[in-house]
Amino acid sequence: MKVVVFSTKKYDRQFLEAANVDHNHELVFLEPQLNELTASLAEGFPAVCLFVNDIANAQTLATLAANGTRVIALRSAGFNNVDLHAAAAVEIKVVRVPAYSPYAVAEHTVGLILMLNRKLYRAYNRVRDDNFSLDGLLGFNLHGRTVGIIGTGKIGLIFARIMHGFGCSLLGYDAYPNPEFEAIGASRYVELSELLENADILSLHCPLLPETHHLINANTINQMKPGVMLINTSRGGLIDTKAVIKGIKTGQIGYLGIDVYEQEDNLFFEDLSDTVIQDDAFQQLQSFSNVVITAHQAFFTRDALESIARTTLSNLTDFEQGHPCANEIKATKKVAVMGSV
Structure with missing residues (x-):
């Protein structure tokens, strides 16, 4: 499956490519953050991979959906940067990495x-x-x-x-x-x-x-x-x-x-x-x-990056093959206000 990866750093590419050996997705890496202005860069990609500071608000999601995106794969546990209600409205699924390290x-x-x-x-x-x-x-x-x-x-x-x-x-x-x-x-x-x-x-x-x-x-x-x-x-x-x-x-x-x-x-x-x-x-x-x-580096260990990459690509494979994904999140899903991190 074609996957566009936003907010790419050298280490993202290194660990995602290593994990992709077992999945064979077509990964395209972009340095810009996803937002309303850059959403058009995902045209033709059924899958979009995001990090914590990418912005998937209603307008961004509408552009993604119009251009063929069907799933957003977060390489993070947090999902506050995605409007889940808007994602459901345009039929884009959202998956995440609930626990990496x-x-x-x-x-x-x-x-x-x-x-x-x-x-x-x-x-x-x-x-x-x-x-x-x-x-x-x-x-x-x-x-x-x-x-x-x-x-x-x-x-x-x-x-x-x-x-x-x-x-x-x-x-x-x-x-x-x-x-x-x-x-x-x-x-x-x-x-x-x-x-x-x-x-x-x-x-x-x-x-x-x-x-x-x-x-x-x-x-x-x-x-x-x-x-x-x-x-x-x-x-x-x-x-x-x-x-x-x-x-x-x-x-x-x-x-x-x-x-x-x-x-x-x-x-x-x-x-x-x-x-x-x-x-x-x-x-x-x-x-x-x-x-x-410190600049959002608490997650930044080799163990965590390996786990994030493995789970992210596994989530995408589940979607591609039509399998249920345990890491899918929905607007209607009840999320613990405190203990989900």
């Missing part, structure tokens, strides 16, 4: 925590400049601290187990409680307000849905423990950036570690080192010494 994201989350707490980014740069002073590098023991986890699906559960290994107490919030989370020692589910009030470290592991958009806002920030460490490796839209900036300025948020950003589609996955970034909020975040930003 939850360990990759969970481990990166812990990396951000350690980076912020022990000021590893400062320490690295100081030593390179032959500055061996410890002033300004003071951290705290993770052992005995309370970690609040919003979303206890696959990634949240693995993250919880890692933090339990550090000797942390765990508070969970999820619309669909996970028995495996409750089986971890020193863990319990609580209401969101109790989690916000007691967590020393707050980590987000829920999907971006209308119900979770700007889950972290001025109101919820005010409920947090002063000086809290806030981590987001899920989706940028979970956080109201302006509210978080205000929280950092007041000291309500003591540390911020993010691998995602709500306006990242204009920034991440590109080399902008020779340009002036026009996003004032992002530039302001970068100016804070207690903020660490």
